[in-house]
Amino acid sequence: MLRPKQMTRAVIVGHKDILENTVDALHNGNLFQIEDFVEEDDSYLKIGKPFDNGSELSKQLVKIRSIASLLGVKDNTAEKQSTKAVCTQLDNCLDSLDAELDAHVEKKSMLENELKDVLSTKRDLSPFINIDLDLDLYRGYESLDVFTGHVKEDITPSLSKITSSFELFYDSHSGVIVLFVAREKAAEVTEMLPSFTFKELKVPQLSGVPSRLIADIEGKEAELLGKIDAIEQDIDALKQQYGDFILASNELLSIEVQKSDAPLRIATTESSFLIDGWLPTERYGELEQIVNKATSSRAFIYTQEISKSDVPKVPIEYNNPKVVSPLQEIMNLYGRPTYKEIDPSALIFITFPLLYGMILGDMGYALILATLSIVIKKVVSSDAIKSLMNILIYCQISAFLFGILYGEFLGFPLAGYHGTPGLIPGFETIDLIATPFAGEVIGYPLHRTHLIMTFIVATVFVGLIHINIGYLVGFINEKRKHGIFAAIFEKGSWFVVQLGIFLTVLGYLGMLPIILGAVIFIIGVAMLLKGEGIKGPIELPSILSNSLSYTRIIAVGLSSISIASTVNFIAFGMIWQPGSQIGAMTLFAIVVFIFGHSLNTILSIIAPGLHALRLQYVEFFGKFYEGGGRKYDPFGYIRKYTEEK
Amino acid sequence: MVTEAVTMTDPAGLKAIGAALAVGLTGLASAYAERDIGAAAIGAMAENEGLFGKGLILTVIPETIVIFGLVVAILML
Numbered sequence: 001m002l003r004p005k006q007m008t009r010a011v012i013v014g015h016k017d018i019l020e021n022t023v024d025a026l027h028n029g030n031l032f033q034i035e036d037f038v039e040e041d042d043s044y045l046k047i048g049k050p051f052d053n054g055s056e057l058s059k060q061l062v063k064i065r066s067i068a069s070l071l072g073v074k075d076n077t078a079e080k081q082s083t084k085a086v087c088t089q090l091d092n093c094l095d096s097l098d099a100e101l102d103a104h105v106e107k108k109s110m111l112e113n114e115l116k117d118v119l120s121t122k123r124d125l126s127p128f129i130n131i132d133l134d135l136d137l138y139r140g141y142e143s144l145d146v147f148t149g150h151v152k153e154d155i156t157p158s159l160s161k162i163t164s165s166f167e168l169f170y171d172s173h174s175g176v177i178v179l180f181v182a183r184e185k186a187a188e189v190t191e192m193l194p195s196f197t198f199k200e201l202k203v204p205q206l207s208g209v210p211s212r213l214i215a216d217i218e219g220k221e222a223e224l225l226g227k228i229d230a231i232e233q234d235i236d237a238l239k240q241q242y243g244d245f246i247l248a249s250n251e252l253l254s255i256e257v258q259k260s261d262a263p264l265r266i267a268t269t270e271s272s273f274l275i276d277g278w279l280p281t282e283r284y285g286e287l288e289q290i291v292n293k294a295t296s297s298r299a300f301i302y303t304q305e306i307s308k309s310d311v312p313k314v315p316i317e318y319n320n321p322k323v324v325s326p327l328q329e330i331m332n333l334y335g336r337p338t339y340k341e342i343d344p345s346a347l348i349f350i351t352f353p354l355l356y357g358m359i360l361g362d363m364g365y366a367l368i369l370a371t372l373s374i375v376i377k378k379v380v381s382s383d384a385i386k387s388l389m390n391i392l393i394y395c396q397i398s399a400f401l402f403g404i405l406y407g408e409f410l411g412f413p414l415a416g417y418h419g420t421p422g423l424i425p426g427f428e429t430i431d432l433i434a435t436p437f438a439g440e441v442i443g444y445p446l447h448r449t450h451l452i453m454t455f456i457v458a459t460v461f462v463g464l465i466h467i468n469i470g471y472l473v474g475f476i477n478e479k480r481k482h483g484i485f486a487a488i489f490e491k492g493s494w495f496v497v498q499l500g501i502f503l504t505v506l507g508y509l510g511m512l513p514i515i516l517g518a519v520i521f522i523i524g525v526a527m528l529l530k531g532e533g534i535k536g537p538i539e540l541p542s543i544l545s546n547s548l549s550y551t552r553i554i555a556v557g558l559s560s561i562s563i564a565s566t567v568n569f570i571a572f573g574m575i576w577q578p579g580s581q582i583g584a585m586t587l588f589a590i591v592v593f594i595f596g597h598s599l600n601t602i603l604s605i606i607a608p609g610l611h612a613l614r615l616q617y618v619e620f621f622g623k624f625y626e627g628g629g630r631k632y633d634p635f636g637y638i639r640k641y642t643e644e645k
Numbered sequence: 646m647v648t649e650a651v652t653m654t655d656p657a658g659l660k661a662i663g664a665a666l667a668v669g670l671t672g673l674a675s676a677y678a679e680r681d682i683g684a685a686a687i688g689a690m691a692e693n694e695g696l697f698g699k700g701l702i703l704t705v706i707p708e709t710i711v712i713f714g715l716v717v718a719i720l721m722l
Contacts, residue, residue, distance in 0.1 A: 334698035555715040
């Protein structure tokens with residue numbers, strides 16, 4: 001906890017004879033992250049060559065993946081198959097499956113092209129459907145010109161003015177005309193037509209009456225669609241039959257290809273190899289054991305010290321208890337910690353749900369959202385979503401506890417407050433302590449709507465505590481990286497500055513000589529200047545703006561209460577009053593109530609979630625966190641569909 | 646004789662208008678500031694999804710403005 005797992009840099013050296021066995025063992029072990037070897041010009045170490053079967057395996061893998069994508073095979077939870085069975089099946093039926101599928105796909109695409117042609121002819125013909133004229137009659141005249149196209153209205157009156165020798169077919173419904181006119185008048189007609197927004201149509205090179213042609217085409221279209229459907233069913237049958245095999249062989253081949261390509265990441269000489277990489281220190285014994293077993297102890301393994309320049313390269317594996325691990329998702333969003341840094345997952349495990357709960361603080365919403373997250377967690381199989389749901393559940397527990405403290409249920413106050421009744425009859429607010437802010441009185445439950453000033457002050461203090469934890473972690477990080485003096489000047493100075501401000505305020509109130517606070521403040525600023533340079537004093541106002549930023553805890557909370565109580569008021573105050581006659585209005589009120597609260601439930605994830613997250617990321621992490629660590633990604637594969645037997 | 650009708654402005658109304666201005670204007674200001682940052686952050690994320698966290702942080706920084714507006718409005722009412 002609080003630190004990523006300790007890593008060891010290990011080097012494995014051996015004769016090339018045992019390279020394949022070593023790679024096999026490492027891949028099965030899934031614990032060693034190989035550091036890619038970069039070849040230098042004058043080095044006597046060269047990049048290795050892939051194992052012999054590599055290119056054949058890659059070809060098969062490409063084939064399997066193309067089959068998988070053509071069939072649309074999706075990940076599922078199939079039973080694990082033994083690798084031997086998959087291997088035999090792979091040799092026997094990969095080619096035939098490929099050929100069969102190819103034939104189907106080719107035939108399908110041919111039919112689809114045919115269908116496209118048919119549909120385009122149909123589209124060309126369809127304007128002429130209502131004109132009962134053989135298409136052959138549209139062309140081949142010596143003394144006649146033919147105009148075909150769309151117009152916006154009947155052109156007969158205007159046409160009659162130009163000539164009387166014409167033959168016009170007009171479909172008033174679609175505005176299509178077919179006009180035969182003597183050639184000598186054609187020029188005049190051409191001039192006239194644009195005033196009717198004439199748009200020319202091309203006549204398809206077919207013979208026959210359009211309506212009959214279209215009927216034929218439709219018959220053909222249905223036939224083609226039927227054929228395509230049949231092929232799709234065949235393809236689907238293939239998918240049903242071979243789906244599990246494809247998934248298993250894809251996995252098997254991916255593993256084999258990874259292994260056969262491994263030498264490309266390894267340094268070799270004429271007859272030896274050298275594998276450099278990382279693993280968690282606690283698993284070093286395991287590495288020795290599996291490599292020795294696979295090579296009959298012929299490989300030599302040793303550890304290398306992690307030098308300063310190596311530190312940014314160290315892969316990071318979280319080292320958190322299982323309860324904290326969902327919060328690692330939040331860390332990943334920002335960037336993994338670096339090797340020397342404190343891993344704040346365990347800190348935000350407490351602070352994130354705490355701030356979320358403080359903002360939401362409503363038993364009703366907490367229960368709804370907790371139920372929702374549990375259901376989603378059960379239904380969805382994605383790990384990322386599961387972690388997210390776990391975080392939401394943590395947040396709802398905190399929101400429920402704060403709901404008890406605030407005495408709120410779906411925006412209704414549970415306890416009565418000075419005359420106004422609450423949801424539970426007879427439960428009255430108990431006044432405890434008067435605060436100095438606007439005459440507000442702290443009691444139980446805490447009515448946020450009546451304690452605004454108190455809450456604003458309290459949230460700023462919550463912020464100061466949170467920020468100072470940040471500075472403290474920053475102090476530890478800095479001490480680890482650059483020593484105690486750098487830590488004192490860079491991060492410790494902030495404590496001195498705050499102390500200075502605090503004492504100055506006390507001085508202002510007349511409890512201390514004001515000069516004392518001022519001197520400490522100036523000392524703090526001087527330390528900051530030394531530690532961070534000019535950037536330090538420029539950031540001084542951030543103490544104020546950062547801590548004021550925590551007032552969002554009450555501000556966002558109040559806005560959520562306002563929406564909830566408005567919904568309650570509209571439903572059970574304006575539309576229907578409890579106690580009055582039950583009727584259609586009651587139903588309407590319930591609909592409004594459900595709709596309004598569903599909306600606010602969704603807002604209750606987004607608003608408090610994002611604001612609590614932002615307080616972590618900006619105000620808290622800003623004080624100490626660098627991030628940007630590399631993920632520990634060991635050489636290996638987690639099998640889902642196959643198992644070695 | 647002409648008498649001028651004397652109208653009193655209700656201070657509660659002015660307070661409400663002030664509160665509305667505090668929230669409304671700061672909301673606009675935040676939106677205006679977040680507009681460019683958000684667009685740039687999405688652009689960066691399209692290139693590299695790992696930038697989500699940093700993009701989110703940079704995008705929500707100006708949103709403190711509206712929170713301050715909200716606090717001011719709450720204090721006024």
